[in-house]
Amino acid sequence: MSNEYNYYTPESGPDYNYEQNQEPKKKEKKKMPKLIKVISLALVFGIVASVAFQATNLVADRFLGTTENREVKSVDNTKISQSTGETAKSDIASIAEEVMPSVVSITNLSVQQVQSFFGGIQEQESKSVGSGIIISQNDSELLIITNNHVVEGNETLTVSFVDEESVEAQVKGTDAAKDLAVIAVQTKEIKDTTMDQIKVAALGNSDQLQVGESVIAIGNALGYGQSVTSGIVSATGRELDGIDEKLIQTDAAINPGNSGGALLNANGEVVGINTAKVATDTVEGMGYAIPISSVSDIIENLMNQETKTKVSEAEQGQLGIQGVDVTADSSEMYNMPTGVYVSEVIAGGGAKKAGITKGSVITGINGTSIDGMQALKEQLQYYRAGETVKITVATPEKNGEYAKRDVEVTLGKKS
Template sequence: MNENNTNYNPNYNQDNNQRNKKPKHKFSFEAKLIIGLAAALLVGMLGGALSKMTNMASELKGGSNSEFEKQLAKDTYVNDKPLENTAVLTDVSLDNDVTKVIEENMPSIVSITCEVESQVTNFFGQTYNQIQQGAGSGIIIGEDETYYYISTNNHVIAGAKSITVTFCDDKDVKASVKGADSTGDLAVVTVKKKAVEDSTKKAIKIAKLGNSKDVKVGDSVVAIGNALGLGQSSTVGVVSALDREVSISNVKRKLIQTDAAINGGNSGGALLNMNGEVIGINSAKLVEDKVEGMCFAIPITNAQTILKELMNGEEVPKGKEGYLGLSGVSVSEQESETYHIPLGVYVREVPEGGASYKAGVQAGDVVTKLNGVGVATIQALQERANSYRAGTQVTLTVERYKDGTYEELELKLTLMSSDDFGKLKYSSNTTNGQDNSQDKTAPNDNSNGYSDEDKQKIYDYFKDYFGN
């Protein structure tokens, strides 16, 4: 035994060791050649890839017309066809982000609080009047030497005993109604400049109005308003649909649909595009168990004609309002579809000597516009007439049935005074003309303001249509 052999193993067995060794694989010449070629190719590919990555990095820094972008565009397919003009995002601009839109437009939005007197019945059946508060929003759309002009919805200020406007700096100022249009659901209120503090004047700004005809489905939008009367807040969404026909209180309107939340108190606020322009006036929300995110705004381009007239219209003193001198009822959607009568105000009677009689208005006509602004209800027609001073000449647009169809006529009419209007004589089945004809029907009566005699007149008028 060799004591110097430190690797000595008493269990060592040479035969076993030989058996435990794995046999070496021998490659043929052809195999070695293939492996060599593959290795060379792999090295070449790695080198090319590194070179390509370097070029890509260089090209991306160089601009948007790089060879990389051109190749990417050529390699993009839609429906098995190459898309050669694919845009590649190389730079993101934050000039029009939501935060900036909100910050720049908050000063042009106001909160509106109204006090309305309503009749309340208590547990014991006693009825009494109670002052209640309602909340809405508004947009500062103009100014002159005396006033700031603020647009809102008619339903926000309708019946208000007092109106308070809160500006972006939380300063409150009393406001008054300049004009309202119930058909368009629009109104303008004014705030006297001398009642506004100098610090507030510096904080607020006039809104920038856009063109709603340029709006496209999918455009991002921001809604700002006085949600739930808690103060100004904003929501974000997209334009879901355009010219969506919505019927509210028997009046059809074509509105912008959006999924930006418009809650109670947002009415009258602004719907803005990403350029910070007002494209709509927040108006309504569809509330149903199966519906979520269907909110609507009045297109600003449609609203501007009415708003300008309301802003520029003369402030008529009480007792000096103009009157048409006719009796009429609103044509509902159902009646319009059933009898093929245009939506508007169906003229029941035109008493002799009145303004409408002198202008050539006839019983059976349907009034659709006054001075180019649509009127869908008798209340709207009254409001429009009363917004002008007696003696003012206006244009009344009517639809007249002739030879089985309706034709549109424009009649020039000089509004009469309240005194002259009160002297007109109506038939026994018609109450005091245009003022009370709509309120004549009992609450549970389904006649919609039509007496039996009226219905017979309608039937006689359309007997050719009915085939008798």
């Protein structure tokens, strides 16, 4: 049976038996034992392999950029390398650091009527949270853009800045159909230290967004404070029920509380206002934002409206109509504008005197769009009985189309 391994046995020494009178043979050089040869070849191979390995690493480091910044320390003649421990800052981290002072948290305290256990109606305080973006500052106010659904139904609005200082805010203007609102904070109410830390956001051009482009979302997710998520533009021109605007779709996480926050491009510019997400068990990564360029005119209009302060319920005026909502579905079905369908005009009321008729659709008040009775009632909270407001009304014509016009209505007292 042959051996599994072959063993090497060294040769014996030279032959010392010579014949007499024989001319001495020339002395042959000793041959190197095979073991020494093998060892020598192994050493040579090891050295060559080591040099080749180091050369390969050097080439790879040069061309593939795999080297790290290292601090070299000398110990006698031996060198060791140690990582410097510096934290690498990504582009996202740099953008977040730059833009976070422009994003605020918004707390909405409202009172809602709910049915009690015994069937009656009782009032219950409700708290909701959202986000906003500082977009401008005038002589007396800091102006913040957010979603209408973040501020609607509020009794009080509180804005919290990047340093966690909080100040009460008032509504400047809203557009329910576009789900937009501008709120204002009096600069005299903001501490100097806070003013030094906050900044006005830079607005980008959402028309130039491309599918696949990187985006970053910043907002007050779940009310825990500012957080950052990132993703890409999944699609543009998307539509959602209840929002009269083509939307940006993104897979950057947009959670409750992010509404009204900023969607940023790679330059740190606001290209969208985060507004909604699809929340089902079968859907993941579908968030939506209002493109900033598409609504810039509306935002400017809301910014230039008079800051609104609510009046007491006893002083609030009324239009003198009864109405029902014209939803987006109803609008499409019956070819009529969204707003409040006037089902009855009350005799002696302001609407009757101004010439508003049954069958008309109220779509706005003092430049603020109205998409239903809730929005109309909310706007009337800012006006006293006896004040005159501009009501935008759409009336049906013989061809079935609706024509819009503005009428001046003097508000009456609540009965």
